[in-house]
Amino acid sequence: SKTAYVDRFLQIDWNRWGGREITGLKPGAESEFFAIFDAMTRRVTKEAALPFLPPKLYEVRWVELPPKLRRAYNSMQQDLIAELETTTVSAKSVLERAGRLLQLANASGEVDADGKYHMMMPSPKIEAFVDDLIAGDFDGQSVVVFSDSRQLIDLLSAELTRIDRAHLMITGDVTGDDRQEAMEKFQAGEVDLILLTRAGGEGITLTKASTMVRLVRPWSHTVFKQSEDRVHRIGSEVHESVTYVDYVTIDTVEEGQLVRLNAKEATAQEVLRDSDLLDLLKGK
Helix, strand or coil: CHHHHHHHHEEEEECCCCCEEEEEECCCCHHHHHHHHHHHCCCCCHHHHCCCCCCEEEEEEEECCCHHHHHHHHHHHHHCEEECCCCEEECCCHHHHHHHHHHHCCCEEEECCCCCEEEECCCHHHHHHHHHHHCCCCCCCCEEEEECCHHHHHHHHHHHHHCCCCCEEECCCCCHHHHHHHHHHHHCCCCCEEEEECCCCCCCCCCCCCEEEEEECCCCHHHHHHHHCCCCCCCHHHCCCEEEEEEEECCCHHHHHHHHHHHHHHHHHHHHCHHHHHHHHCCC
């Protein structure tokens, strides 16, 4: 059974919300685990199968919360309630607080009668990206802007429209011919900026992009890596490199989220052992 399997092979810890979480293989169980795992599984990494793809480069751009939003963020963190311009935002649990903090790290907002948070300007993330765009930081590049938050993508689209900056969008609401048309226009170089959400990213190839900007990252490591590879697959070898630019709000839960995603990669490698496979293929 799953329970017996977990108890026998895996280390378990408790996360900040009181849930159980697998943190790695149990010491002393590795040999037995791999004796079963290796007989059933053969993982071929992208680096091994597609060695001609360009290297990935990573950059973090730090964003400051404006004073009013910082006060609201700190209040939510300490008291589970925050005062914004036109509304009061609250959280009923530690888990809900984590979601509220992530929202406040990205934009101001208001809460409707059903308790749903609606992002609104000002957004330090959007302002920082648009400023960099106007300054020419992304000139000569085809850029995918990814956000796990659809609301932030909608805000960015409105801001780009305001400054008369051509762009395309692929979200969960864009389906069929419109979705294909947007992808083909971007791939053909007709428009050099496209906005993408997790829901819109399924089955999407955007190898025209030499840069992916990430405004809001998912908590899921699997979704995080899948979104990254929308721009890094066969076809991207035309670029010398593919750059990932993460906009991260200073002194917020986003810093911990980035650390957590990297830690999940390390945990995955404990089982997948990609470096061992590459050494074997290279004859080391």
